[in-house]
Amino acid sequence: MTISAAQHRSAASLVVFDFETTGLSPDMGDRAIEIGAVLIENGKITARFQQLMNPGIRIPVFIENLTGISNTMVKEANSNAQVMGEFYDFIAGQNLVAHNASFDERFLRAEFKRIKKYCPAGIACSLLAARRILQQAPNHQLATLAAYKQLPSEGIYHRALADAEVTAHLWLSLLAELETQHALYDLSFGFMQQLTKTPKHQLPKLYAKHQAGIAYV
């Protein structure tokens, strides 16, 4: 919780993160109420970050029921500004991964903007990667993929750290799948970002380029 990711930086490291929020859109006034994240180094989780935060607005009943995070719980929590400042330090220098990253990225940028910070890190999406690598999965919801791949999980969902941990295991599973199914090794973050932007029918060409030694940043 207090360990900075920057203190653990390595070439094969990244941070997987997840927000719980009051709704779906920061542009409509929704705010983050919890952030959870894990640092992955060389295929292992080596640090964790989890904090509730007090958004200064009421949490809808629907969200209380969905997440188990109540207005009472966040009342005593630190402000979003303080928590996001600490999270900014945690992710310093790291690339980021989230499940359906477009959602979490919107809240990340919105909360950072409020404290006049910007996110220089690259962000990759485990949902887009899973849609390409696990095309045969029943669907690509995080819980479904966790069951489908029998990922380590305590069966808790819609809490930030638990979801971040499952997403981290999913990300490692996707890398393993690329190794076993396509003989792709030592995949960079840049390659994985490229994969999530590649149409499915062009994946064989992408895999062939990597196997031929064409580097991705």
Added chain:
DNA sequence: TGCCAGGCCCTCTTTAGGGCCTT
């Protein structure tokens, strides 16, 4: 109290519509 968004991706497409994902 109830509702809100937006990117991706497929198809009966591209001058569009709708399901999937996230809270």
